[in-house]
Amino acid sequence: xxxxxxxxxxxxxxxxxxxxxxxxxxxxxxxxxxxxxxxxxxxxxxxxxxxxxxxxxxxxxxxxxxxxxxxxxxxxxxxxxxxxxxxxxxxxxxxxxxxxxxxxxxxxxxxxxxxxxxxxxxxxxxxxxxxxxxxxxxxxxxxxxxxxxxxxxxxxxxxxxxxxxxxxxxxxxxxxxxxxxxxxxxxxxxxxxxxxxxxxxxxxxxxxxxxxxxxxxxxxxxxxxxxxxxxxxxxxxxxxxxxxxxxxxxxxxxxxxxxxxxxxxxxxxxxxxxxxxxxxxxxxxxxxxxxxxxxxxxxxxxxxxxxxxxxxxxxxxxxx
Amino acid sequence: xxxxxxxxxxxxxxxxxxxxxxxxxxxxxxxxxxxxxxxxxxxxxxxxxxxxxxxxxxxxxxxxxxxxxxxxxxxxxxxxxxxxxxxxxxxxxxxxxxxxxxxxxxxxxxxxxxxxxxxxxxxxxxxxxxxxxxxxxxxxxxxxxxxxxxxxxxxxxxxxxxxxxxxxxxxxxxxxxxxxxxxxxxxxxxxxxxxxxxxxxxxxxxxxxxxxxxxxxxxxxxxxxxxxxxxxxxxxxxxxxxxxxxxxxxxxxxxxxxxxxxxxxxxxxxxxxxxxxxxxxxxxxxxxxxxxxxxxxxxxxxxxxxxxxxxxxxxxxxxxxxxxxxxxxxxxxxxxxxxxxxxxxxxxxxxxxxxxxxxxxxxxxxxxxxxxxxxxxxxxxxxxxxxxxxxxxxxxxxxxxxxxxxxxxxxxxxxxxxxxxxxxxxxxxxxxxxxxxxxxxxxxxxxxxxxxxxxxxxxxxxxxxxxxxxxxxxxxxxxxxxxxxxxxxxxxxxxxxxxxxxxxxxxxxxxxxxxxxxxxxxxxxxxxxxxxxxxxxxxxxxxxxxxxxxxxxxxxxxxxxxxxxxxxxxxxxxxxxxxxxxxxxxxxxxxxxxxxxxxxxxxxxxxxxxxxxxxxxxxxxxxxxxxxxxxxxxxxxxxxxx
Ligand SMILES: Nc1nc2c(ncn2[C@@H]2O[C@H](COP(=O)(O)OP(=O)(O)O)[C@@H](O)[C@H]2O)c(=O)[nH]1
Numbered sequence: 001x002x003x004x005x006x007x008x009x010x011x012x013x014x015x016x017x018x019x020x021x022x023x024x025x026x027x028x029x030x031x032x033x034x035x036x037x038x039x040x041x042x043x044x045x046x047x048x049x050x051x052x053x054x055x056x057x058x059x060x061x062x063x064x065x066x067x068x069x070x071x072x073x074x075x076x077x078x079x080x081x082x083x084x085x086x087x088x089x090x091x092x093x094x095x096x097x098x099x100x101x102x103x104x105x106x107x108x109x110x111x112x113x114x115x116x117x118x119x120x121x122x123x124x125x126x127x128x129x130x131x132x133x134x135x136x137x138x139x140x141x142x143x144x145x146x147x148x149x150x151x152x153x154x155x156x157x158x159x160x161x162x163x164x165x166x167x168x169x170x171x172x173x174x175x176x177x178x179x180x181x182x183x184x185x186x187x188x189x190x191x192x193x194x195x196x197x198x199x200x201x202x203x204x205x206x207x208x209x210x211x212x213x214x215x216x217x218x219x220x221x222x223x224x225x226x227x228x229x230x231x232x233x234x235x236x237x238x239x240x241x242x243x244x245x246x247x248x249x250x251x252x253x254x255x256x257x258x259x260x261x262x263x264x265x266x267x268x269x270x271x272x273x274x275x276x277x278x279x280x281x282x283x284x285x286x287x288x289x290x291x292x293x294x295x296x297x298x299x300x301x302x303x304x305x306x307x308x309x310x311x312x313x314x315x316x317x318x319x320x
Numbered sequence: 321x322x323x324x325x326x327x328x329x330x331x332x333x334x335x336x337x338x339x340x341x342x343x344x345x346x347x348x349x350x351x352x353x354x355x356x357x358x359x360x361x362x363x364x365x366x367x368x369x370x371x372x373x374x375x376x377x378x379x380x381x382x383x384x385x386x387x388x389x390x391x392x393x394x395x396x397x398x399x400x401x402x403x404x405x406x407x408x409x410x411x412x413x414x415x416x417x418x419x420x421x422x423x424x425x426x427x428x429x430x431x432x433x434x435x436x437x438x439x440x441x442x443x444x445x446x447x448x449x450x451x452x453x454x455x456x457x458x459x460x461x462x463x464x465x466x467x468x469x470x471x472x473x474x475x476x477x478x479x480x481x482x483x484x485x486x487x488x489x490x491x492x493x494x495x496x497x498x499x500x501x502x503x504x505x506x507x508x509x510x511x512x513x514x515x516x517x518x519x520x521x522x523x524x525x526x527x528x529x530x531x532x533x534x535x536x537x538x539x540x541x542x543x544x545x546x547x548x549x550x551x552x553x554x555x556x557x558x559x560x561x562x563x564x565x566x567x568x569x570x571x572x573x574x575x576x577x578x579x580x581x582x583x584x585x586x587x588x589x590x591x592x593x594x595x596x597x598x599x600x601x602x603x604x605x606x607x608x609x610x611x612x613x614x615x616x617x618x619x620x621x622x623x624x625x626x627x628x629x630x631x632x633x634x635x636x637x638x639x640x641x642x643x644x645x646x647x648x649x650x651x652x653x654x655x656x657x658x659x660x661x662x663x664x665x666x667x668x669x670x671x672x673x674x675x676x677x678x679x680x681x682x683x684x685x686x687x688x689x690x691x692x693x694x695x696x697x698x699x700x701x702x703x704x705x706x707x708x709x710x711x712x713x714x715x716x717x718x719x720x721x722x723x724x725x726x727x728x729x730x731x732x733x734x735x736x737x738x739x740x741x742x743x744x745x746x747x748x749x750x751x752x753x754x755x756x757x758x759x760x761x762x763x764x765x766x767x768x769x770x771x772x773x774x775x776x777x778x779x780x781x782x783x784x785x786x787x788x789x790x791x792x793x794x795x796x797x798x799x800x801x802x803x804x805x806x807x808x809x810x811x812x813x814x815x816x817x818x819x820x821x822x823x824x825x826x827x828x829x830x831x832x833x834x835x836x837x838x839x840x841x842x843x844x845x846x847x848x849x850x851x852x853x854x855x856x857x858x859x860x861x862x863x864x865x866x867x868x869x870x871x872x873x874x875x876x877x878x879x880x881x882x883x884x885x886x887x888x889x890x891x892x893x894x895x896x897x898x899x900x901x902x903x904x905x906x907x908x909x910x911x912x913x914x915x916x917x918x919x920x921x922x923x924x925x926x927x928x929x930x931x932x933x934x935x936x937x938x939x940x941x942x943x944x945x946x947x948x949x950x951x952x953x954x955x956x957x958x959x960x961x962x
Contacts, residue, residue, distance in 0.1 A: 023553070024621045026344040026425040035623035036582045039567040043636050043677070068580075068623070070611035072572035155416050162399075162415040162430075182744040183414075183439060183660060185446040186733045187582070188674055192742040206427055208418045214339060288332040 027215055034061075034203040035068040036187055037166060038150065041201050042068075042075055044191040045148035049106075049141070052078035054090045055267045056223055057152030057204060060212055063221045064203060065150075066101060077104035079140055079149070083132040084109060085120055085269035087245050093224040108140030120271040121250050132269075138174045141198065148191065148199050156208040166205045172196035213290065217283040226264045227286065229278040233257040241277065245270040265290075338422040345548060348429040348444045348477070350468035351454030356485040360454065360523035361417060361430055362395025364545065367530040368419040368426075395523070399430060414444045423549045438471065438693060438707040439660045442747055445475040446733065449553050452481045452544070457490045457520070460500050461507065467693045469508055474656065474709070474749070476729055478514035479551060483544060488522040492535040517551070519544050559620075561645035562586035562594075563723070563731050565676030566638045570625055578609055578625040579634055581677065584730040586642070587619040588626070596632065597639045597721030598649040603628040637678030639721040639731065647721040647731055650753025653714045656725075657684075659704040661738070661745035666703045666831040668838045669864045670871055671745065673716065675734035681717035682736065683868075688712060703831040704746075714748075715756070725749035740863050740921075768875070772851035775809050778950050779848040781873050782941070784857040785866060785920060786883030787912050788898055789890035791929050791937075795883060796857040798938035803853060806942075806951065811847050813840055815858035828909040834865050841869035848876040853950070861917040877950055881941060882923035887912045889930070 024032070041048050050065060052058050065074040080094060098105045110118075113131040120128055141149060155161050165181050167189045182190050191199060204212070216223065233244045235255045242249075243264075244257040249271060251257070262275035263286070280286045327335040351357040383394040399417060417428045429444030431437070445451065451472040455465055472480065482504050490496045501518040508516060519528055520536050521544060527533035530545040542550070563584040570578040588594070592605045608615040609625040618624045626640065634640070639647055659665045665684065673682035690701035690710035701710045725732030736746035772779050782799070784792040793814055803810045815836075819826070823839055826832040837860050844854045860866050870878050890912065891899040902910035909915045920926075925944055927937045945951050 023343045025340065026342055026420075027340075029344045029621060032582055032621055032623040036567070039580055039623070040677075043568045067611040069568075069570065070625070071576060071578075071609065072570050156418045162417060163413065180743075183443040183747075185443050185735055185744075185747050186729060187447075188733070188735045190674065190735060190737050190742070190744045192672070192737060194742065206416065206418070208420070208425075210339075210420070211425070214336065217336070218340070284332045284336060287336065288328060291328045291335075 027211065027218060030207055030211060031064065031067070031215070033187070033206065034064045037189070037201060037203040038065055038068045040189050041148050041150070041191065041199075045199075047144070047146050048076040048148040048150070049079045049144065049146040050074065050076055050150040051137070051152070052080050052094070052105075053152065053267075054080065054086070054094050054224060055152070056212060056216060056227060057154065059221050059223055060207075060215055061150060061152045061203060062097065062101075063219060073102055076150075077106050079106045079108060079144075079146075081133055081136045081140065082107050082109045083120075083136075083269050084114055085132075085248075085271060087224070087226055087243070087267060087270045087273075089224050089226050090267055093222075097222070106140065106144065108136045108143075110136040110139070120269050125272065128272075141174065146198060147193060148201055150201050150203060152204055153200075153202045154204050154207050154209070154212075164202065164205065166202055167191060168200045168202065169193070170198045170200060174198065209290065210287070213283060213287045217287070224267060226267060228281045229261050229263040230281065231259045232262050232275070234260050234262055234275060240274040242273075243270055243275055335422075339420070342420065342422060342424050344425045344427065345450065345551075345553070346427045346429070346448045347450040347452060347548070348431065348441070348448040348472070349452045349454065350431070350441060350472065351485075352456075352462060352464040355454040355456050356523040357430070357454055358396035358399050359394075360452075360483070360485065360521070360529070360544075361399050361428055362397065363523055363526060363529050364426075364428070365399070365417065365419050366393075366395055367526070367545065368421050414440050421545070421549055426548065437467070438658065438709065441468065441471045442475055442658050442660075445472055445477055446729075446747070448475075448477055450479040450481065450548070450551065451477045452483050454483045454485050455500060455504075457484050457486045457496055457500065461503050463694050465504075466507060466696075469511060470691075470693055470696055473508075473511035473513065476725065476749075479553065480508070480513050480516045481544065481547060482516060482518040483521050484518065485521045485523050487520045487527065487533075487536060488525055492520075492527075492533075494520075494536070494538045497539075515551075517541065517547055519547065560585045560723075560728055562588050562592075562640075562642045563647065563728065564588070564624075564626065564640040565678070565731065566634060566636055566640060567677045568636060569634070576627070577631075578607075578627045579640065580623075580625045581640070582623045583618050583620050584676070585620050585728050587617055588640075588642075589617040590614075593643045594626075594628065594640050595643050595646055596634050597641055597647050598719045599633060599638065600649075601632040601634075602643060603630040603632050605629075637676070637720075639676060641721075647723045648753045649719050649721055650755055651716040651719045652685075652756050653682075653716065653722070653748075653753045654688075654711065654751045655714055655734075655748040656709065656711050656751060657704060657736070657749075658709050658747045659706060659745070660747065661743060662706055663745075663864075664703045664705045664830055665736075665746060666834040668834050668868065670739060670868050672737040672739055673714070673734050673748070674737060675720060675722055675750075676731055678720050679737075680720060681739075681871075682714045684712045685715045686713045703829075711751070719755065722750050722753055724751060738864070739867060768849045768851070771849070775851045777808055777851065777853065778877065778952070779851050780853050780877040780879065780945070780950050781844045781848050781869075782853070782855045782879050782881055782945075783844075783860070783866065783869055784855065784881045784883055785860045785923075787885060787887060787890040787917055788859055788910075789893045789895055790883040790885035791927075791934060792857040792859075792883045794934045795881075795927065795937045795941070796855045798934055799941050800855055802938055802942050803945075803951075808853055808951065809851065810853045810855065813844060813847075813854065813856045813858075815840070815856075815860075818843075828915070830862065830909075830915075833860075833862065834868070837862075837865040837869055838872070841872040844869075845872050845874060845876065848873065853945075859911050859917070861911045861915065863918045863920070866920065877948070879924040879944070879948075880920055882920045882926045883929060883937075884919075884926050885929045 069075055110132050118131050165184055169180050170176055234241050235257055241262055263278045264273055264275050280289045349357050382397045415430045417430055419426050429448055431440040431444045453468055484497050484500050497520040520539050521528045528543045530543055532543055564581045565584055566579045567581045570580050590605050594605055595602045606627045606629045608618050641647055667684045670681050670683050672679050687701040688711040689698040690708055691698055704710050723731040732750040734748045735744050738745045784796050786792050796812055800810050800812045818840055823836045826836050840856050840858055844856045847854045901907045902913040911917050
């Protein structure tokens, strides 16, 4: 799958416009801004970490980190919050990237909740998310004493994110206090915190979904193959297409997996991630479908559709 | 996307190609409530065809449900998250919105906050290249229009669009538009904008937003979108001599030492001579390293890593520049400050100042004036309150490299950070700088240690803080008596007494209190340097002031003694009858009554007078001094010989 992506991008080559005349392109400016942000954090924080969710935004963020500190490797570990229900292809991709770039990977999993039987089928989704993602994230950050964590959030994702700062402050309980967010002027970020507090840093704040895809194309950033259409075993349930990624998938009476040509717009726990039927198996064709699509990105996430689990609430609780 | 352009469906490659080379324009929209700002931004998002079908459907549904347009699309709803935001109590309202056409990507800073307008606007404007100033055609120029324009010019935006909105409500009358335009040009003359483009609009109807208006055929100029897509951004950041504030030193192994940073201005080529500011050391650029391979040159806006041909000392906070046209090196700045915190900015309080990649300590040593943002009139100032703007002199703990803000936003703009709360409390624009090197320390041959040694003791400062009537003076007095009996050389500085002489000219405002504390602290420091154990007893209600006193103490041991008595008890005692006076309104700014007391967070000693008699308290303090080794004789080992 990966090679196909690369071939395809090669078509649109001659992309790197690195001449000195004229203004920087928008992607060059976004890239430089993200690199600047990452370097500030590394220079000022004591113990930074990058939250690595293996999705396309995380992949762009990792790529930027490789650039920002070159020739040194990124001077921080990656933290993956594993629910235990990630697509297998995600884990394979994660391990491949870690090996290729010699990265330090930390994996956090809520063993205790899993042992209690919390799972995506029986546990109501908001509660499942809270325990397997939110609590695991907080536990991981606390255990390692991280004072700064990079996240892949973008301001264009939701109306409520439009005012999120690049440096977002969290108290010792990892809570977001709207009153304590600081004004951000020029490219000057104030990263000072008291003991126990931490910051979430969003280097991709000013990127849009289209920017992300264009950049993936321009930089040939490897992605989990699930983003590209292929025949996959799926079942359709309440209008959502779910992939049968392993034999833990619980089938309802009458459900039999069938092969359909699908891809995913966002990745997470396979029993909760809806696929779309698609023929797009290259980055340009994905961009094409995206631009013509009738639903914005987040609609594919079962998590977000749950009214009680709004972004704001998750943020207050310490998720991103 | 709802409006599928032909290109996307027929030739995605060509579409992507056209999007690849577009550049980025950041702008800010300014307007008073109900001028139509949300409607305009919503329409720009809509007309740039950057909305998905589900967003459109939500817009249609919301328009029917809560819209103000009788069921027609209400574009303001696309950007209105305001109610929810208000409920959350977010105090700084700058929202960023994104749209793009195939010529440019746009980032809009939208600042709807009304109360905190100055702070929000300055924040939003700091990264903008252009400002769209909205005027309601029916109302013409308002005080707010002038205020917005002043702030926009202050922050260095050179390109302005005067958007005269709601033209539909004045019959699309050209004369109305011309009059507003002429008024504005006359008013803005002294603000020094590079260009002002006036456009008659109806945000609601979409006239002259992206499509030329049929009702206003008399308008020969561009549409708003047409202008935003094509305006040439001359005189912007990035011009001028080479500057690279060093962010991070990259040392993966012993063979590589690179200086990572974003070029703030100018360009640099391999082989160029470079100088390090403030140190003045020089070298040449050996390589410009990036992950995509070495570059022959780099220019403003690029994030790169430079290596030099010589092993010279370079660290985070240094600025790499050319050998000529170097930035100024200064530890005293003249600057325009924008104050963003509830608690006013007073002289002589230390803050952290972050400029480029360097953070130093800074104190305001004097104010020149404050500017009334509505009339642009200059007024005398002794402090700056929230959202006030003024010029001041700052003294820094170390030399920094900086440029005047007018020459370079990135090497001339700074933020001020409160050292205790860590909040960003202000923004500053460098006007000029100088080295205070001429005012040298006279180095003295007999040092602090020598003076103390002769007395056979270790100097220290005991700083007693607490409410009026808490018992500070009583306890300090007892401590001094005991120390005296132990043969220690002491001095007691009493807050009430110094106000008769040293601080006779000061009142009780926050600014005067800060100055009062500074003087007592400096005096205590001189006496400690003379070898004495100094007891200073001042209410000193503000944490920042006490932090400053600790700073002033320098190498001397400093013990903050918090005499903790609750207000009721202190007020009941009212030895001097001051509480009664304050309650009657005869005394203003009285601590505990109409001025706050900020409890120490980590005092060295806390004396709870509820549980301790003054004698026992004095005993405890002397015991603590003994425990800290401050009562034994002997030689100071810190070697500080001032
Ligand atoms: N007639 C007319 N009304 C407008 C125009 N632009 C905005 N409005 C109306 O003015 C009111 C305030 O607009 P809004 O965009 O919410 O203003 P904001 O407070 O500046 O964001 C709303 O009722 C809008 O529909 C215009 O060009 N013509």
